[in-house]
Amino acid sequence: MLLKISIGEILQGSVPGTLGLRYDNNVIYNEHIRTRRFITRCNDHVVISDNLSEINADSDLEINADAQDFYLRYGFIAPPFTLYKNVYLLAPYIGVVMSNPLTFKTLYPVRHSFDNENAQHQVETGAQLLADLQHSLAQNESDYQVLFSGGLDSSLLLGISNQLNKTRCAIHCFMASMPQETTKAKKMCADTATVFKHVSIESDLSAVAGDFIRLTLEPVADKIALVIPALVTAAKAETGLAVLDGQGADSLFCGLPHDKLYDLYRRRGVRALSTFGTFLPVWKNKSSHLGRKIYRATKVLKCLAAPTPAAMLIQSLAEDTAIILPADNEVKQYLESELAELSKNLDDFHLVIRYLFMFRILPAREMQKYLLAESLNYAFKLPFLEKTMVDKYFYLDASCSIKQGIYKYPITCLAKTFWPGFLNSSRTSPFQVEFTTEKLTVKQFSLNSILKKTQ
Numbered sequence: 001m002l003l004k005i006s007i008g009e010i011l012q013g014s015v016p017g018t019l020g021l022r023y024d025n026n027v028i029y030n031e032h033i034r035t036r037r038f039i040t041r042c043n044d045h046v047v048i049s050d051n052l053s054e055i056n057a058d059s060d061l062e063i064n065a066d067a068q069d070f071y072l073r074y075g076f077i078a079p080p081f082t083l084y085k086n087v088y089l090l091a092p093y094i095g096v097v098m099s100n101p102l103t104f105k106t107l108y109p110v111r112h113s114f115d116n117e118n119a120q121h122q123v124e125t126g127a128q129l130l131a132d133l134q135h136s137l138a139q140n141e142s143d144y145q146v147l148f149s150g151g152l153d154s155s156l157l158l159g160i161s162n163q164l165n166k167t168r169c170a171i172h173c174f175m176a177s178m179p180q181e182t183t184k185a186k187k188m189c190a191d192t193a194t195v196f197k198h199v200s201i202e203s204d205l206s207a208v209a210g211d212f213i214r215l216t217l218e219p220v221a222d223k224i225a226l227v228i229p230a231l232v233t234a235a236k237a238e239t240g241l242a243v244l245d246g247q248g249a250d251s252l253f254c255g256l257p258h259d260k261l262y263d264l265y266r267r268r269g270v271r272a273l274s275t276f277g278t279f280l281p282v283w284k285n286k287s288s289h290l291g292r293k294i295y296r297a298t299k300v301l302k303c304l305a306a307p308t309p310a311a312m313l314i315q316s317l318a319e320d321t322a323i324i325l326p327a328d329n330e331v332k333q334y335l336e337s338e339l340a341e342l343s344k345n346l347d348d349f350h351l352v353i354r355y356l357f358m359f360r361i362l363p364a365r366e367m368q369k370y371l372l373a374e375s376l377n378y379a380f381k382l383p384f385l386e387k388t389m390v391d392k393y394f395y396l397d398a399s400c401s402i403k404q405g406i407y408k409y410p411i412t413c414l415a416k417t418f419w420p421g422f423l424n425s426s427r428t429s430p431f432q433v434e435f436t437t438e439k440l441t442v443k444q445f446s447l448n449s450i451l452k453k454t455q
Helices: 007-011 052-058 065-074 117-124 127-138 152-163 179-191 206-216 224-234 257-265 268-273 289-304 309-317 330-345 349-364 366-375 387-393 409-418 442-454
Strands: 002-006 022-024 027-029 038-042 045-049 087-089 094-097 103-106 144-147 167-173 196-199 242-244 379-381
Touching: 002 007, 002 052, 007 045, 038 052, 045 052, 052 206, 065 330, 065 442, 103 330, 117 127, 117 409, 127 152, 127 387, 127 409, 144 152, 144 224, 152 167, 152 242, 152 409, 167 179, 167 224, 179 196, 206 224, 206 366, 206 442, 224 366, 257 289, 257 309, 257 349, 289 309, 309 330, 309 349, 330 349, 349 366, 366 379
Parallel strands: 144 167, 144 242, 167 196, 242 379
Antiparallel strands: 002 045, 022 027, 027 094, 038 045, 038 087, 094 103
């Protein structure tokens, strides 16, 4: 879907409703995480599409060197930037001003709060969340195929789906670094008579990576973007049934490692001990359980040495710390300026983390995992990313999500009521499956493939 709209039409408010965008006071913006739109300006009109390949076919794309360098260091490209010059991602709550060239402003969702003490208690205990998820899952007339890791989010969704008698099967992907999670997930499904589809992904996903880049012309930012289409295909998932996934729960309810990192960062004694993290290299080999632990420990020390919470957060996003960006890298400059604005305008840095992941990183990175699979006619149900859910819980105070040292407290309490005894030591975050792409890193494979198509 590629549309060309004159600036004059936009200034008159004539933005087609099919785009899923809103227009207000000379600004176009997007409120939906699942609505991915790219925009570029050409003289007196703008071109908007949901696919960069379409824009390239209409007007040859040129690589933005700053965005490429940012991608090599961080593994994704922070919105509104893309890999290409003057082509931008309309991530949620980025306002695009119809200037020449286009400029951007940070917008915020309408605030919804749980002021009543009983309402807050309902959220903390999970009762309100349960009702909202039950309502969301009940909307589909057909059954669900549940992506099931055995962790909190997927366990909660599988429990609710079972409760509603809407589970066709659970699809589980084997993780070599965490084989015990497969044993647990299989036992959980056996105890509830749930059909359990156990899949091991092939070690080389070059063909899947090639398909993804041909379809999107985007560099692979989320390695799971190749695993998910391979997973549903290998599991012989039904294209007529929605695949249920818990994407977004970590971001919405303070379940990210970055939330724990920030709380650790605030402890002065810990930070004082971490100064040598400035000189400590981050461990790279995450293929084993031990390797993942060493990686996390060295990366935490590196982050704790940062001078500010915003710098700590940016450092935590780096995948290759050996790559140093110049101070004038425009993508990093924009990210730093936006984090400064968010830190000033939002009540708590946990909310800054939530904003960054929900409205910038998820659209640019995590949402990639569904693009190729959806092109193969698989449909996904993502209740935590539905606008009604995001609007309701985005401003939830961190004290409701972090209690008694437990992160994602409402989800934790709720999931344990469905699966007593199973979730006391869940370690499934992040979901990681090792594979190769023609003996190249995913980033190298992506850039090589894209350069062949755009030169």
